[in-house]
Amino acid sequence: MKIFNTAEDMRSASRLARRGGKRLGFVPTMGALHEGHLSLVRAARARCDAVAVSIFVNPTQFAPNEDFTSYPRKFERDCELLEKEGVELLFAPPAAEIYPDGAATWVTVDALANRLCGKSRPGHFRGVATVVAKLFHIVEPDVALFGQKDAAQAAIIGRMIRDLKFPIELVVCPIVRESDGLAMSSRNAYLTPQERRQALTLYRALLEIQSLFAAGERDPAKLIHRGKKIFSAEPQVRLDYLEIVDPETLEFVTQIRETALVAIAAFLGTTRLIDNILIKGNP
Numbered sequence: 001m002k003i004f005n006t007a008e009d010m011r012s013a014s015r016l017a018r019r020g021g022k023r024l025g026f027v028p029t030m031g032a033l034h035e036g037h038l039s040l041v042r043a044a045r046a047r048c049d050a051v052a053v054s055i056f057v058n059p060t061q062f063a064p065n066e067d068f069t070s071y072p073r074k075f076e077r078d079c080e081l082l083e084k085e086g087v088e089l090l091f092a093p094p095a096a097e098i099y100p101d102g103a104a105t106w107v108t109v110d111a112l113a114n115r116l117c118g119k120s121r122p123g124h125f126r127g128v129a130t131v132v133a134k135l136f137h138i139v140e141p142d143v144a145l146f147g148q149k150d151a152a153q154a155a156i157i158g159r160m161i162r163d164l165k166f167p168i169e170l171v172v173c174p175i176v177r178e179s180d181g182l183a184m185s186s187r188n189a190y191l192t193p194q195e196r197r198q199a200l201t202l203y204r205a206l207l208e209i210q211s212l213f214a215a216g217e218r219d220p221a222k223l224i225h226r227g228k229k230i231f232s233a234e235p236q237v238r239l240d241y242l243e244i245v246d247p248e249t250l251e252f253v254t255q256i257r258e259t260a261l262v263a264i265a266a267f268l269g270t271t272r273l274i275d276n277i278l279i280k281g282n283p
Contacts, residue, residue: 026141032186061127
């Protein structure tokens with residue numbers, strides 16, 4: 001695996017990897033890799049001739065009171081994991097390479113930026129869209145892979161790809177869960193043993209909604225009410241939002257007829273976790 005720190009070197013290596021019509025898959029990450037990230041790498045390997053990964057903790061998607069400075073950084077371990085998966089190219093730039101002095105250009109997907117996590121984390125999705133656009137410009141992949149756990153992010157990246165005409169195929173891969181159902185996240189490392197047990201409240205609420213939906217309930221308000229009852233039994237888990245939305249537009253749905261996204265965000269102490277499921281009604 002070759003590691004690059006500058007945009008120029010990474011772009012040259014990517015173009016070389018794509019020579020002769022070969023397809024390059026790309027997995028952008030913020031490091032602290034877990035099985036969820038590695039599942040994306042394997043999906044890229046199955047679809048492409050070469051795989052590139054980026055590790056960059058993006059400062060512009062963190063608010064001043066969020067966990068940028070404490071976000072887990074495990075670069076050497078991450079490199080070992082990527083080597084085992086056969087990744088050819090790793091882009092690990094310093095912040096100044098992505099945001100040079102005086103940088104004043106932003107990418108904002110206006111229609112979606114203030115929904116779900118964007119509502120409670122103002123500016124978050126502007127930072128996400130900007131850094132991903134920069135990474136796409138540098139790496140020039142044929143395929144980009146993201147996880148379903150960050151469903152709002154995937155919707156925003158999909159819209160950006162369409163709107164800005166990036167010649168990139170977007171692949172969204174299923175959530176990878178721990179054996180007890182907790183969605184894998186780098187932030188799980190913050191949880192105390194008690195918080196780790198309480199974190200399952202998110203998944204239990206989703207399963208409760210899924211069960212009620214399977215029994216025939218199609219009213220989003222009733223489904224959300226049932227999910228919130230699960231949180232009432234765990235007062236230490238502070239619900240940020242529980243919404244049922246269109247998975248592409250992130251707009252509220254008033255009646256579930258086709259596919260809908262049930263999305264949750266909640267706090268355990270200072271740690272914010274997200275999770276979601278897709279439910280599908282009758283067309």
